[in-house]
Amino acid sequence: MNNLPAPVNLHTITDNLAEAVFLVDRNKAVAWLNKKAGELFNTSTDAAQGANIIEITNVKKLDSLLDDVFEQEAELNCSYEEAAVKVKSSDQRYFFKISINPVFYDQKLWGGLVQFTDVTRFHEMEKIKTDFVSIVSHEFRTPLTTIIVGVEMLKEGMLGDLTPRGKEVLEAIGADCERLSRLIDNLMELSRIESGTIYVEAEPTDVVDLVQEAVRPLKFQAEKQGIELITDMPPNLPPVAADFNKAVWVLTNLVGNAMRYTDPGGTITVRIRQRGKRLFFSVEDTGCGIPKEDQSKIFRKYVQVSGADHKGTGGVGLGLAIAKDIVMAHGGEIWVDSEVGKGTTFTFTFPVFYAQESVSLPEADHEGG
């Protein structure tokens, strides 16, 4: 230790920390603070000593956070969203990640070390990303209108005759326009979810209606691809507590996915079963399957996984991520079972709707694996 250069001392270190640090006692009174904390909250150790940290920082949430730490004597990390703080010394709004560590003295809990990490920039970047996605998807819609209207009218022969090759090319343009539209819808949905503006309104939802609405737009396409699309559900299923449009979105997305991986002559089965207070919706295909190593990452955003036969996906890896967000927002679960060469089954659950309880939360008996 004696060989260390002079600047190596507690003050040099604490004064140069990027984090604002407070040491408080069991009564939440400030005992010490570092230079950054003084700058950020327009105070100093001399001025703040003995005062309650909530008064000094104006972060009301600290009260319950400190209570939790003192009670459990455990370290607590609070994510930045929960600790959005407006610092009183300026009009600027900062976002902090707050970490609290219990401090022991003489083997007894004495107080806590409270650290504020400035994550404002990170928060702003997230917001920019979400806004950007929303603007881009909005801006894509107008030019797509001209393209789709034009293509459809040309296809119908309303603007003159086409050669067989011309028709074929138009079919391809039409199919890719559909793909772009789907992508835009998915991006919009995702930016809504990420900006926290989405919420599910769970209402009693008839399962037959839900399945019919989800499968109807895909029936024609399945027929064209030579894929058999089967629905298998017992009679008298109870209603589920679900947001109808979002539930339809999830099911349509899973069936659409299955169609992209299933060859002509294959089968896709939409199966509904009740187990206890939950309904299990599964979409089973006879496609190429998903390799084991890819199964764990398919629900992540922007992750594209090609099937075992390396067929293109025609997506950007958002559908399943959104489906997962929607299912989880209903208190349900979603998972995949797949075997290369045999096929894939996606299953998700929704709680059964009971008139007495507005939403019945799922039990812990997970059926996946």
Place this chain on the structure above:
Amino acid sequence: MAKKVLLAEDEKNVILGVRTCLDAVGYDVEIVEDGDEALNSVRREHPDLILLDLLMPKVDGYEVLKELKGNDVTKDIPIIVLTAKAEEEDRQRAMDLGAEDYMTKPFKPQELWDLLKQYLHEHSD
């Protein structure tokens, strides 16, 4: 006599697309490119139906809706909003202002024809 449809839209390419679509099934189409013109045209021509974009110069689509639906002479003309604004709150705002229907871009010609038939009370053949 052909039904008169007013298209209020400021994007040239969309105008071409929608106009072609409406011409093909025999509607009499009048085009305006901002909200102010839309209001003048409605007073002058009294169309059978209005296809209304929301984001337009001078007077936006919401204002047009408010004016037309708040006026006894024009309140019964069906208005279908055609817009790139896909947020639920935009739809709700337009419907609250009295729009008969709301279609998000992009759409297919058939979807547009179906809506026109529905609000012009034409039976499909």
